Amino acid sequence: MSRRPTVLLYDVDGTLLVTGGAGRRAMRRAFAEVVGHPDALEGIHLGGMTDRLILRHGLEIAGRPFEETVVQELIERYLQYLVDELPRSEGYRVIPGVLGSLDHVSTLENTAVGLGTGNVERGARAKLRHGALDERFAFGGFGCDAEDRTELLRRGAERGAAILGVPVDEVRVVIVGDTPRDVAAARELGAEIVAVATGAFDAGALREAGAERVFRRLDDAEALEALAG
């Protein structure tokens, strides 16, 4: 029996890697330069937020309207600063268990392995490239697709289904993430969730958000089973 077509969508920050603050520092520099307000994101927990939602909050605090030209300028500056910040971020690391998980799912037939992240695609790719993970993911749903997390995951699912050559409503979609926002978006999409407590949230918080399966590492035997379905 052949495996049911499956699209896996991995979140980036807290799930695959941590940037050691490089992302936040780059965003801070962008806000300082574009709107003269480096502290616009002070005290905001960014976990699970899409880039556009982060910008919306920051602009609100800076007292500036959410205008597309300003948003695009902030994103461009952020991406420049991100490339600058990543190589000197001492806290950057690929999360333990990720490589084993990716090695495993790459062997599964009828399975498309992609990203489901609030990062704009160029930001996600920069973060992944620094850890040599970029080429593991051919496609994804990204923060440049939508401000709403469920919507960008839907785009990722559609792209994965297209790669598998089947209609999106026939694929099993699995969201892999580390925050209650990933869990909520997966549930709203009607997708499965494989939650991993490697980010800022512990297993209890993820279960409370509705995740039935929470793992310590993505290469735990049970986690690999959950991914494989």
Ligand SMILES: [Mg+2]
């Ligand atoms: Mg995350």
